[in-house]
Amino acid sequence: DGGITQSPKYLFRKEGQNVTLSCEQNLNHDAMYWYRQDPGQGLRLIYYSQIVNDFQKGDIAEGYSVSREKKESFPLTVTSAQKNPTAFYLCASRPVGQGADYGYTFGSGTRLTVV
Amino acid sequence: KNEVEQSPQNLTAQEGEFITINCSYSVGISALHWLQQHPGGGIVSLFMLSSGKKKHGRLIATINIQEKHSSLHITASHPRDSAVYICAVDNTDKLIFGTGTRLQVFP
Secondary structure, three states: OOOEEEEOOEEEEOOOOOEEEEEEEOOOOOEEEEEEEOOOOOOEEEEEEEEOOEEEEOOOOOOEEEOOOEOOEOOEEEOOOOOOOOEEEEEEEEOOOOOOOOOOEEOOOEEEEEO | OOOEEEEOOEEEEEOOOOEEEEEEEOOOOOEEEEEEEOOOOOEEEEEEEOOEEEEEOOEEEEEEOOOOEEEEEEOOOOHHHOEEEEEEEEEOOEEEEOOOEEEEEEO
8 A cells, every 4th residue: 555654653862963864655656754742732744755866845844854765755854953852753755846736745753752 | 923823822611512623824825724633733634625614523723814713513423533733735835734623522
């Protein structure tokens, strides 16, 4: 079945360490997105990519980096520069340029705790 | 003021009740999405609307573009409907999310 796989589901890291969250999709979607969710707040966009080897900053990109070397993969690195990295991270994808029905598909998320 | 506002923030219901969750937005949109988030965190897309009304099983979503308002209705609610329901709008190729409505349905 097609979908988005995020791994791991839970991740613990020490303060000051970089950590990379995986997001893989087999839907042949062009666009991929990373969102952050904090309690009591709506999801906020970190980075997005509409095509391989290209990506744009979202609303809260500081302290994060991404790459898009393959269409199916969009890993997110949380760097030590991110001041408050403990959060729930969601990856999403959607097709581009296929007419009106361009709904999003979401992953199951990674809960990152920095201690 | 948030660009996407949902009400209520929390909702409890008895099994069988009719549920309505509201979403208002203040930006131009190309589509509006209703999403469901279960306690594990994963999100499922329920509806994508650009006009009118859509129905899927016991779920109905409506949108009024002129009033910038959408509603999600659940008929004959069931405990398995307990989740967070999130409204999100498509604005210049990006989603803007509401903060969600936490629904608990008791038997």
